[in-house]
Amino acid sequence: MSTAQAHDFATAATPLSEPRPEIAVRLDGVLKRFGDSIALQKVSLKIHEGEFITLLGPSGCGKTTLLNLIAGFAEADTGEIFIDNQLVTDTPPYQREIGIVFQNYALFPHMSVTKNVGYGLRMRGVPKAEINERVAQALELVKLHGYGERKPSELSGGQQQRVALARALVIRPKVLLLDEPFSALDKNLRLSMQIELKEIQRKLGVTTVFVTHDQSEALSMSDRVVVMSAGHIRQIGDPDTIYRRPEDPFVASFVGDVNILPGRYMSHDDQATLEISGNSLRLPKERVQAKVGDRLDIHVRPENIQLDNLGPHSLLSATVVAHAFQGDHVDIHLHVPSLGDSRLFVRQSGLNSLRRWPVGAVAGLTFDDEGVCAFTAADQT
Incomplete structure (x- = not known):
């Protein structure tokens, strides 16, 4: 994909005459319960436009719950959620203009790569010619040109992960959400995919929220890291600050x-x-x-x-x-x-x-x- 094509792919959904706000996602006092258990304790968070931010913490800390609230897959008990300066607390997922990559990729096994990547565009009623063009661009972006007719079962784990990423990006989301997308990959492939993802994110400038429990992954990829524990945000900062200037003993002992x-x-x-x-x-x-x-x-x-x-x-x-x-x-x-x-x-x-x-x-x-x-x-x- 040429630089011009990448620019078109990233910006076509937003007219250049309408600058987007500095804050892409905002959560104000969001609380989430599951029965008698409180998964998130009145969390407030601002995510900047074009930022790669990582939610880091142990299992059960609330990071995936927070991601699901942004996506609209879960409903907040109290608090408000904004995307692109629009209140979306009660907005269904398909109206939030978000792309998401799940831990298990969630590809349709009976569909080809091309059909999988274009699924979201077909659901939005995008014309066929435009779907074909955007799918081709997305597959080139994730280095899968020529793989369009294969089924997911014919792909390696890393290739399936790329298909899932292309499917999330092809709709030109306002926010890209990633829920531990590399957890099923071996170490070497995981490292190469981290580099590729960060390169794609920088090229497109898409606001990205990444969930992981892997500290090295968070420190190597993020503009900022949000360290979470027991439903609370313990510290937010750039990777160097999180590592060298922890603000509480949990952060000091959990990170590194x-x-x-x-x-x-x-x-x-x-x-x-x-x-x-x-x-x-x-x-x-x-x-x-x-x-x-x-x-x-x-x-x-x-x-x-x-x-x-x-x-x-x-x-x-x-x-x-x-x-x-x-x-x-x-x-x-x-x-x-x-x-x-x-x-x-x-x-x-x-x-x-x-x-x-x-x-x-x-x-x-x-x-x-x-x-x-x-x-x-x-x-x-």
């Missing part, structure tokens, strides 16, 4: 790998002074969500712990107990006597780490404060 150490908030001046096993650690005050005197859970990313010869500069002393070789990095597991039974792990690149720090070696630990934050201890809140 982390070590959690016990400590205490001793004092602060221009920085905060924390105590760990009788030693002091200085941090920027904004990275400590607690009061002076509180016991702390100190979260430290494994890549921000440095191993060196034990000396007066060391914050902690540790003994190497195991290695986990991961290809591009090594996780070195450590026993820290001053922390009792607690174990830490350090992430380092290269095989030199295995040779320098064999099992049984004693090392001194220091922390790069870029990967450290602290919260009032969970058993104290």
Whole structure:
């Protein structure tokens, strides 16, 4: 597909003389119950035009419920939902101008690829000649030119996923919704599809809401990430902020790998002074969500712990107990006597780490404060 065709494909449904609003989707105080259980707790969220935003959280956190509310597959008990600045809280799904890709693709097995992709256009009464042109453009966009006459059973999982994506995009939706679309794919195919999807989304500029429980997927693909837990939004931010500046202990522990150490908030001046096993650690005050005197859970990313010869500069002393070789990095597991039974792990690149720090070696630990934050201890809140 040429650049001009891609532009036409993305913008034909919206006249250039009518600029679209900056906020593509807005939820105001949306609450959803299932029986006695509250799935969403008065959620408010603004999604910008052309943004790729990911709803991230564990199973049962409410992310798919939120997606279904935007799609119109579920009804909010209270609150309002707007798409393109139009109130759609009570609008049926087929009138919301959304495209959706399900986890299982939901292709019609008896229809060809061409028929599957053109289904939504036929239901909208689009003329046959226009359907043929738009389906051909959509299949070229997802790199399935020449596959139009095949049935879904004749396609690989990745190809079926592309058909589902083409079907969602061919209607030129105002919002594209994706419910864990890569969960059935193997790792390598999943990674390549992530790249392809992001390229397509950028080319078309379509507002996209993506649901996943995979942290690396969310961090690598998103303009912003919405971290959810137990029906609440815990934090919204760009991937770097979510990873490096978590606002609460759930986000700090759920997004990425982390070590959690016990400590205490001793004092602060221009920085905060924390105590760990009788030693002091200085941090920027904004990275400590607690009061002076509180016991702390100190979260430290494994890549921000440095191993060196034990000396007066060391914050902690540790003994190497195991290695986990991961290809591009090594996780070195450590026993820290001053922390009792607690174990830490350090992430380092290269095989030199295995040779320098064999099992049984004693090392001194220091922390790069870029990967450290602290919260009032969970058993104290």
